[in-house]
Amino acid sequence: MAEVVTRDFVSATQAAVKDTQLRQALRRAGTGFDGTRREAIHEVTPEVWEEWREQARRIKEHTIGHLDYYLEMLERNVTAAGGRVHFAADAGQANAIVAQIARDNGVRTVTKSKSMVSEELGLNHVLEAQGIDVFETDLGEYIIQLANETPSHLVAPALHKTRRQVAQLFADQLGVPYSEDIEEMARIARVVLRQKFLDADMGISGANFLVAETGSLVIITNEGNGRLCTSAPRVHVGLAGMEKVIPSLQDLAVFLRLLPRSATGQRITSYMSMVTGPRRPDDEDGPEEFHLVIVDNGRSRLLADPALRESLYCIRCGACLNVCPVYQRVGGHAYGWVYPGPIGSIVTPGLVGLGQAKDLPNASTLCGACRDACPVQINIPRMLLHLRHVAAEGQGSYQGTGSDTESLFARGFAAVMSSPRLLNLGRKMGRWLLAPLANRGVLGQTRLPVVSRWTRARDLPIPPPRSFAEIWRDELSNSGSDSKRA
């Protein structure tokens, strides 16, 4: 499985906010993707958009609620079409399955189209260790593969890189003349990868959707690399998280409308490939073998928790990242694993365990923008709150990870807030202590013990001279009387 460095979240965010190139890149992406997404919604009208979201939500609720049934239907139909379905409980099993298929077929070169699950599994390293050449073919993925990095966004993996950085990378790694011309860089990638497509023995793809009734794997791309990966090599291996299944072909229509619009604001992508089994006798291109690897790797844990189950409705469009004030400041890498942003803050603790990722549920202002943007109406803020609660208290399969000081403070805070007398006392004491240090009513960074832990990242407002209760009693309760209004 891909390495988890989510424990370093706090230090990673501090480094990220100081990275000006990253800030620039994030700003461009945030406004770009989200702007076109809003235009696309406006075009179909917000009313129609809401209908689509509800339709999608119903489909996901139903399918995930009967996931065993639809997976069985899917398996039956893939098999009937001549393909093979494999089931992996964890990353180790999934990697071993793909490695074995590669060995069985004497595979030496693999081309891959973008797959987040493959990033999650850390599959490339496993295949490379077996002496196989692996080429990512989505331009963004290719860039980060050359840079030996991980994706920083669900749909734009190299979003954190500027054109200069890519130009330098290409010059260093491919020995081409340095050029900052983006068209030229895309052309270089085309030339380098073109021959790989034709030479590869095995193509690996992700899956945006799996259609149970027909046994089909659906991928959507803009570059055409997905189609080449699944058409040219002898063997096609599709990788999918178990939540990707939808019941019927008819259900696909609404997702084909929602996904591209939510992701990049496109009305549809350039390519949609729906693959059902290997090539038939009359076909002269297409794979001779088709394998589908269905991955659990912690998903059943999310499924088992009714409070977190809806995180499995996610179609990985990235809209919640593009609207998130936290993601927009710190970028994808700070989240420390494959899935960044608001949904990553739920999926990561779910898949790798909350103990390794307890900071992530806190990486949110709970502003609710992610929920409003989500094409499947996933209530992300609610789940983040739930995880914070679980992290503090410890519950079910999760270990309590809250510190003792933290819970002491929380209890103290609760006591003060529920007693007007204590609150008033606290206000007066706070003012007396802090007012001399304040600047325009707030306390900035300070070295005061305890208080500094708050002011490290935010201002502390100084308690006002009079409480609202006092103001009400002395001035407002009379002036607002009924007699005056009458």
Next chain:
Amino acid sequence: MGIPSAQFRETIRAALGRQSGPPAEPYDVLAEEFPALEARAEAVRERAARETPELLDRMAETAALRGWNVQRCDGAEEALDYVTSLARSLGATSVARSEQEVFETVPVDAAVAGAGGLCWPAVYDGPSSRTEVRQRLAESDMGITGADYAIAETGSVVVLPRRGLSRLVSVVPPVHLAIVRPSDLLGTLDDLFALRRLEHVRNGGDMGSYLNFITGPSRTADIEQTIVVGVHGPREVHMVLLDKE
């Protein structure tokens, strides 16, 4: 290597706390039986036939927005003129095409020859090996296909399996030209899936190996959100939209 599917499903059932078996409330779409499916498909076809003029206009508009160079043609002759002039302007010497009925009424081979190029069907014929045909395709200047369906809602051309290198011919060459007949047109994605679901049932549950959409040129925005066309697939796509068969 992995685990048996029954065990995988058992884990899921335990997580959901449910017994095995179908959903208590049958899923509407899947519950639809053959006669109903057939009636719906028939209604889709009738509507498409009735609304052909509107669909043509809508298709032309949407396809252009999605990046197709749309050429509306009154009939085969105009279409062939367009093919010839396109082949000439590309300086095309090798043009691959799929093996498709539409070329009987729109004989593009002759049109390409008129521009001094050679148009050849991308099929594997005895003497030349698979690798040779694929290499030849990789070196060709243009690929021409028909459309099994064309969706006005999205501006997409839909292609289905047929003899030959039918998947690669539209994606490997740097230019793709699709010939769309009025009878290929459908209004919406739902229309398409209604028809395919009927075929699926008719063919005893076989979908065919693929169903591909093509909507505009290949493009990427992976470097600084700047759109570049023609990254792995064609940089230029043309749609000849026939006003009548």
